[in-house]
Amino acid sequence: xxxxxxxxxxxxxxxxxxxxxxxxxxxxxxxxxxxxxxxxxxxxxxxxxxxxxxxxxxxxxxxxxxxxxxxxxxxxxxxxxxxxxxxxxxxxxxxxxxxxxxxxxxxxxxxxxxxxxxxxxxxxxxxxxxxxxxxxxxxxxxxxxxxxxxxxxxxxxxxxxxxxxxxxxxxxxxxxxxxxxxxxxxxxxxxxxxxxxxxxxxxxxxxxxxxxxxxxxxxxxxxxxxxxxxxxxxxxxxxxxxxxxxxxxxxxxxxxxxxxxxxxxxxxxxxxxxxxxxxxxxx
Amino acid sequence: xxxxxxxxxxxxxxxxxxxxxxxxxxxxxxxxxxxxxxxxxxxxxxxxxxxxxxxxxxxxxxxxxxxxxxxxxxxxxxxxxxxxxxxxxxxxxxxxxxxxxxxxxxxxxxxxxxxxxxxxxxxxxxxxxxxxxxxxxxxxxxxxxxxxxxxxxxxxxxxxxxxxxxxxxxxxxxxxxxxxxxxxxxxxxxxxxxxxxxxxxxxxxxxxxxxxxxxxxxxxxxxxxxxxxxxxxxxxxxxxxxxxxxxxxxxxxxxxxxxxxxxxxxxxxxxxxxxxxxxxxxxxxxxxxxxxxxxxxxxxxxxxxxxxxxxxxxxxxxxxxxxxxxxxxxxxxxxxxxxxxxxxxxxxxxxxxxxxxxxxxxxxxxxxxxxxxxxxxxxxxxxxxxxxxxxxxxxxxxxxxxxxxxxxxxxxxxxxxxxxxxxxxxxxxxxxx
Numbered sequence: 001x002x003x004x005x006x007x008x009x010x011x012x013x014x015x016x017x018x019x020x021x022x023x024x025x026x027x028x029x030x031x032x033x034x035x036x037x038x039x040x041x042x043x044x045x046x047x048x049x050x051x052x053x054x055x056x057x058x059x060x061x062x063x064x065x066x067x068x069x070x071x072x073x074x075x076x077x078x079x080x081x082x083x084x085x086x087x088x089x090x091x092x093x094x095x096x097x098x099x100x101x102x103x104x105x106x107x108x109x110x111x112x113x114x115x116x117x118x119x120x121x122x123x124x125x126x127x128x129x130x131x132x133x134x135x136x137x138x139x140x141x142x143x144x145x146x147x148x149x150x151x152x153x154x155x156x157x158x159x160x161x162x163x164x165x166x167x168x169x170x171x172x173x174x175x176x177x178x179x180x181x182x183x184x185x186x187x188x189x190x191x192x193x194x195x196x197x198x199x200x201x202x203x204x205x206x207x208x209x210x211x212x213x214x215x216x217x218x219x220x221x222x223x224x225x226x227x228x229x230x231x232x233x234x235x236x237x238x239x240x241x242x243x244x245x246x247x248x249x250x251x252x253x254x255x256x257x258x259x260x261x262x263x264x265x266x267x268x269x270x271x272x273x274x275x276x277x278x279x280x281x282x283x
Numbered sequence: 284x285x286x287x288x289x290x291x292x293x294x295x296x297x298x299x300x301x302x303x304x305x306x307x308x309x310x311x312x313x314x315x316x317x318x319x320x321x322x323x324x325x326x327x328x329x330x331x332x333x334x335x336x337x338x339x340x341x342x343x344x345x346x347x348x349x350x351x352x353x354x355x356x357x358x359x360x361x362x363x364x365x366x367x368x369x370x371x372x373x374x375x376x377x378x379x380x381x382x383x384x385x386x387x388x389x390x391x392x393x394x395x396x397x398x399x400x401x402x403x404x405x406x407x408x409x410x411x412x413x414x415x416x417x418x419x420x421x422x423x424x425x426x427x428x429x430x431x432x433x434x435x436x437x438x439x440x441x442x443x444x445x446x447x448x449x450x451x452x453x454x455x456x457x458x459x460x461x462x463x464x465x466x467x468x469x470x471x472x473x474x475x476x477x478x479x480x481x482x483x484x485x486x487x488x489x490x491x492x493x494x495x496x497x498x499x500x501x502x503x504x505x506x507x508x509x510x511x512x513x514x515x516x517x518x519x520x521x522x523x524x525x526x527x528x529x530x531x532x533x534x535x536x537x538x539x540x541x542x543x544x545x546x547x548x549x550x551x552x553x554x555x556x557x558x559x560x561x562x563x564x565x566x567x568x569x570x571x572x573x574x575x576x577x578x579x580x581x582x583x584x585x586x587x588x589x590x591x592x593x594x595x596x597x598x599x600x601x602x603x604x605x606x607x608x609x610x611x612x613x614x615x616x617x618x619x620x621x622x623x624x625x626x627x628x629x630x631x632x633x634x635x636x637x638x639x640x641x642x643x644x645x646x647x648x649x650x651x652x653x654x655x656x657x658x659x660x661x662x663x664x665x666x667x668x669x670x671x672x673x674x675x676x677x678x679x680x681x682x683x684x685x686x687x688x689x690x691x692x693x694x695x696x697x698x699x700x701x702x703x704x705x706x707x708x709x710x711x712x713x714x715x716x
Contacts, residue, residue: 004380004381004382004460005380005381005382006378006379006380007368007377007378007379007383008376008377008378008379009365009368009371009372009376009377009379010371010372010375010376010377011322011325011371011372011373011374011375012322013316013317013318013319013320013321013322015317015318015319015320016320034408034413034414035408035409038404038405038408038414039392039405039408042392042394042397042401042405043394045397045401046394046396046397049396049397050396115392117391118391118392118409119369120364120369121369121385121387121391122367122369122385122387122391122409122410123367123368123369123383123385124409124410124411186311186314187311190307190310190311191307268318269314269318272314272317272318273314273317273318275369275370275371276310276313276314276317276371277310277314278364278369278370279299279310279370280306280307280310
């Protein structure tokens, strides 16, 4: 007879047996790949089916954002000074990178909230919904890359040798957003205040990040930009992508290392919190 | 753990919070304790908390189908969620052997915009099936769902019945050792329910165990050989189906006072009356009998051509089903019913006095009355074996009260009338026009 798996449920916290817990985490991560892909395909195919403009909606937000800032700059309302790149290129790269960060932060709460009924009724690897959300964020970035190619060609910019490194930069930005998103998910699922505050905080946060302007070297804004973990990642990635020499790789590396550690901690927290969250999801 | 025991629940408790605000706040605290590996919060109740499930223990063995019954809020669904590993117990221990299939949310993850076919893959993945498994079973799933050409239409254009059928069809591909069913039999038509039953039988036949949660007692009576009665989180009774249903029915609308199993089969104030029901030659001693016994069906006859049938029923001719009933208390609005089931368990025909005469033409009965009622019908049936179920209930302000329901109480043999030449009688006649 085949040895049957035995599941045991007790009140004890899983963290008391860390080795078993880690094994289970990676086993579930592996087991969730097919479901994650399926959910991603589901959301992706459904998203634009009821829409006239369809996939155009994926491109519109960065175009509109770039256009807005270019207009503000042209009319003299926003003065960004001397930049190493044509301003539209600078803004476009910044917006795309920031979008990855913002999407990644929002993704875990959004996907978990959307999957509430499923989570409350079916036992499936809980990692799957996170991964499907991650795939969506990355996919959106990839299709927006088309815009980048168009704008590079238009302004005649030849990507430097360091351009492939920018992929690592994008990954770091993605991980940072995801890490923050996962850590706030347990509270965010319980209290809607978190998602309410998040959109507000993000628009404020963007102002302290060199997305559409060059980081200042003096003043309060300079200090804030320095403390902002997103700044070195965005600056470094943009430099790798379009300029060549990166000015602050060290800071970016530190941010990335801390991010990876905290990302794992967030995943752990997500797993431990899930049964407690499900109790409060009702049916 | 013995290999025959699929589910072992030992002293399991779960607490819930009445107040939403407090519940959310406790949630934050519990997550913190969980992350720090502290477990002391499980044991005591904080303000506004109560035990939704309290110190429940039971076992489910291979080949068993056990019903979990109780009123709303008795803790049935909470218990099921713990068994399915969705939420953790606050006390006790649950062990489950083998693959668990839960038919709890049919069609979970369906996206209304996507077609039925696309949703089969989504739903299947959520239930843990690989793409290859779904590919292999796709046609079978579509056939089983009887959705036909609609399979390539968006699910939002489906009727609720189609939605459920599709969800159920995907779930049938699972081959679980433990099947958890929550109220799924309540949806769908009779045919669909018969399919559910087939599925249950297959799981049991393959050595699986089933736990059926429902508040529809008929389903428990039909499908389960054991029942567990829960009330306010406590396990009141774990016994054979008839006893548990009897107890449940008698305590509807009241508190459970008696927590022991020595509740007498018949009310104590009931005087002894002769039952001759079991002397009927068709009597099935594996009938499921339940009800509060305010009235009892004491005897039954099947009459064809003015003669009592004893060995077979002939199809296609008028049959009288006569019930002898004794009223232990007076009953204002009695309802008499009967049903014919196939040997596989599908209900072929059912009716009751209310449908046939309307609610106002059935007289009330007083204590001590002995009456006979008769259903006349023409059994248009294939030859073979069938079950007959009979029952008396009544309409009261508390809802329909079951007094004496005797499911599958007769097992009849139906044959076709033979013509003089020994073939099937077709009532052939000859005229010159």
